[in-house]
Amino acid sequence: MKELSQNILILVTHISLWLVFSIASSAIAKSIDSERVINDKEKDKVLIVISSDKHGFWLPEVVQPFMLLKQAGFNVDLASPKGGKGIARGGFRLSTNESKWFKQSSLVTKLEQSIELKNIIPKQYKAIYFAGGAGPMFDLVDDEEVQRVTRDIYENGGIVSADCHGPAALINVRLSNGKRLISGLKLTAKANNEEGRWARENYPFLLENKITSLGGKYSSKAKGHEHVVVDGQLITGQNPNSAVLMAKVLIQQLLLQ
Numbered sequence: 278m279k280e281l282s283q284n285i286l287i288l289v290t291h292i293s294l295w296l297v298f299s300i301a302s303s304a305i306a307k308s309i310d311s312e313r314v315i316n317d318k319e320k321d322k323v324l325i326v327i328s329s330d331k332h333g334f335w336l337p338e339v340v341q342p343f344m345l346l347k348q349a350g351f352n353v354d355l356a357s358p359k360g361g362k363g364i365a366r367g368g369f370r371l372s373t374n375e376s377k378w379f380k381q382s383s384l385v386t387k388l389e390q391s392i393e394l395k396n397i398i399p400k401q402y403k404a405i406y407f408a409g410g411a412g413p414m415f416d417l418v419d420d421e422e423v424q425r426v427t428r429d430i431y432e433n434g435g436i437v438s439a440d441c442h443g444p445a446a447l448i449n450v451r452l453s454n455g456k457r458l459i460s461g462l463k464l465t466a467k468a469n470n471e472e473g474r475w476a477r478e479n480y481p482f483l484l485e486n487k488i489t490s491l492g493g494k495y496s497s498k499a500k501g502h503e504h505v506v507v508d509g510q511l512i513t514g515q516n517p518n519s520a521v522l523m524a525k526v527l528i529q530q531l532l533l534q
Contacts, residue, residue, distance in 0.1 A: 280430050288380075302353075321403035321531065322352045324430075326423065326446065327391060328412025330358045333364035335410035337371055338440050338517055339388070340379045342406055347382075349528045354402075355384075358420050360393030366410055370517065378408035394422035399429035403531060406524075409441030409467070409517070414480045418447035426452045431458065432509055437468050440514035448487055460492040463508040465515040468497040 296409045309514040311455035323346055327334040339355075346353050357363055365388065371379065379385065405427060407413065417423050427450045431437050437458070439447060444466035466484040477483070497515055498504040505523045512530065516525035 329359035330412035330416040332411035338408040355387040404436035407439035438512040465500040514520030
């Protein structure tokens with residue numbers, strides 16, 4: 278019944294946000310002089326975290342959620358373990374409109390001047406989102422500041438979200454009672470059958486295997502298909518194709534708070 282309710286929530290999200298985001302997409306195509314904010318008054322803040330590792334973060338998984346959050350009226354900050362500019366990968370995967378929007382947006386500066394995680398005050402944020410890419414598999418897994426900020430936002434009633442390899446950041450997060458955050462929760466991440474030879478030879482582990490071994494209730498859909506899982510305050514997407522839906526579900530949950 279709980280799983281059915283979650284599926285209904287995602288379906289309702291698709292329908293209820295379709296009009297808003299289709300209008301917004303049209304506006305992007307017609308005018309990119311400034312960021313389009315649907316609501317005049319900015320809402321609560323959301324923190325997007327990217328990797329500082331040399332293997333980089335996946336740019337579309339930052340641009341797409343950032344764009345949707347801004348269009349929905351949310352204030353968004355960018356942070357990383359080391360602060361400053363990270364290494365963006367996958368820019369070629371952006372659509373023409375997304376690329377044009379990105380180049381004219383405040384996100385360009387935010388990515389060049391990301392906030393160092395140690396300077397983040399968790400109580401200022403209603404949600405945190407971890408973008409994917411290869412980098413998170415190396416630097417977000419054991420980062421103490423990642424764990425501090427994630428734990429505090431979660432325990433303050435905020436939403437924790439991640440897409441693709443972003444859930445690597447959640448693997449070692451423990452709550453104040455010592456319980457591992459993902460233990461007993463339903464979530465998704467990059468599936469084993471979506472990982473190539475390089476990943477299998479270089480990653481410290483595969484996310485599907487690690488999540489399962491640590492007590493997370495992992496699920497996935499067919500290779501490359503969008504898949505989003507909601508379990509309470511935790512929202513996760515399976516792959517790059519899931520980033521948009523994951524962001525829409527995140528926005529829906531934030532608007533319900």
